[in-house]
Amino acid sequence: VGDPQDTDWKIRSERALYTDRWLTINVADVELPDGRHLDHRLIHMRPSAGAVMLNVDRTHVLLMWRHRFITDSRGWEIPMGALDRGEDAAEAALREAVEETGWRPANLTHLVTLHPSGGILDSTHHLFLSAGADQVGPPQDSFESDRVEWIPLADLVAIIDKGHITSGSTLTGLLYLLATQPPL
Amino acid sequence: VGDPQDTDWKIRSERALYTDRWLTINVADVELPDGRHLDHRLIHMRPSAGAVMLNVDRTHVLLMWRHRFITDSRGWEIPMGALDRGEDAAEAALREAVEETGWRPANLTHLVTLHPSGGILDSTHHLFLSAGADQVGPPQDSFESDRVEWIPLADLVAIIDKGHITSGSTLTGLLYLLATQPPL
Numbered sequence: 001v002g003d004p005q006d007t008d009w010k011i012r013s014e015r016a017l018y019t020d021r022w023l024t025i026n027v028a029d030v031e032l033p034d035g036r037h038l039d040h041r042l043i044h045m046r047p048s049a050g051a052v053m054l055n056v057d058r059t060h061v062l063l064m065w066r067h068r069f070i071t072d073s074r075g076w077e078i079p080m081g082a083l084d085r086g087e088d089a090a091e092a093a094l095r096e097a098v099e100e101t102g103w104r105p106a107n108l109t110h111l112v113t114l115h116p117s118g119g120i121l122d123s124t125h126h127l128f129l130s131a132g133a134d135q136v137g138p139p140q141d142s143f144e145s146d147r148v149e150w151i152p153l154a155d156l157v158a159i160i161d162k163g164h165i166t167s168g169s170t171l172t173g174l175l176y177l178l179a180t181q182p183p184l
Numbered sequence: 185v186g187d188p189q190d191t192d193w194k195i196r197s198e199r200a201l202y203t204d205r206w207l208t209i210n211v212a213d214v215e216l217p218d219g220r221h222l223d224h225r226l227i228h229m230r231p232s233a234g235a236v237m238l239n240v241d242r243t244h245v246l247l248m249w250r251h252r253f254i255t256d257s258r259g260w261e262i263p264m265g266a267l268d269r270g271e272d273a274a275e276a277a278l279r280e281a282v283e284e285t286g287w288r289p290a291n292l293t294h295l296v297t298l299h300p301s302g303g304i305l306d307s308t309h310h311l312f313l314s315a316g317a318d319q320v321g322p323p324q325d326s327f328e329s330d331r332v333e334w335i336p337l338a339d340l341v342a343i344i345d346k347g348h349i350t351s352g353s354t355l356t357g358l359l360y361l362l363a364t365q366p367p368l
Contacts (some may be wrong), residue, residue: 007251014247016226017201020224033264043304045304064303068302071228071308073302113350114350115350116301117300119206120305122255122270123218123304142288157363166299168301168353168356171205171356171359174343175355175356178359182363
């Protein structure tokens with residue numbers, strides 16, 4: 001399944017275009033299956049990790065209401081962020097949960113891994129599930145969200161249908177949970 | 185819910201960095217809630233539309249097996265692509281379905297709309313659902329995928345757990361379907 005194919009596009013070289021704290025943009029020379037070449041930009045990012053945090057009774061999930069200025073949209077999101085150097089994905093999910101929500105998940109098990117925009121970015125998002133959390137303080141970065149709330153799992157589909165959850169990775173994590181462990 | 189907040193980041197100006205057929209990258213002067221300014225890149229893309237296509241019995245979904253060279257990963261995806269000028273989202277989903285799979289969906293109803301990477305891109309993905317499809321020819325662009333198959337809905341979670349579906353938008357569409365209309 002994972003073997004290279006004659007239909008693969010192949011990256012032959014890259015030159016730097018832009019870099020900042022979060023990403024690097026290169027322009028690549030890409031070879032197509034028929035031997036033609038084209039320039040294609042590549043956006044490189046570190047992997048990220050996020051946490052779908054349930055209460056111990058598995059009836060509610062901890063979500064953050066936030067504005068995204070790039071899409072100029074507002075919605076509920078799970079805590080998520082990039083892995084620090086030397087961190088594994090579960091460590092990053094735990095750290096981001098505490099920093100962004102003030103709640104520490106009691107445990108984390110792998111839920112699902114995704115590529116949010118595989119045609120544009122090489123970013124990989126590792127999502128984890130926890131049941132049970134302890135409030136250890138206020139969120140550390142007040143810019144991250146307007147408020148943090150425990151939302152009933154039974155309300156999630158209605159909230160999605162109102163357009164109040166649009167983050168692709170948050171949707172993937174919550175819907176994976178609902179599809180595999182329907183609320184009681 | 186949709187009103188501007190004092191916690192919003194605001195875009196004050198943008199300058200062009202890069203553009204190609206699919207996206208435009210600008211660097212913006214962004215004002216933070218405390219009045220500080222920072223440079224932040226903005227990646228602008230047209231909206232896209234995709235189709236979760238079921239057979240008329242709603243037991244199988246039409247998926248494309250494809251390689252993504254940017255993530256160097258292989259997996260099943262729904263047909264999806266950018267809106268052409270003047271097209272609405274449902275028209276684009278229909279056109280992309282026919283071009284990429286060779287199957288024409290009998291009908292399309294809105295399923296869910298998402299931002300695949302709201303911290304990086306302004307891209308919006310509109311996903312539609314159909315039940316019933318007619319094969320109208322071969323896929324028009326042979327570079328898009330290695331093969332197109334009808335996959336049992338009952339197998340999707342196992343396929344996801346094997347890591348064979350990683351596209352965030354494909355996961356969102358399929359998991360929304362499974363969460364709201366569980367397979368019989």
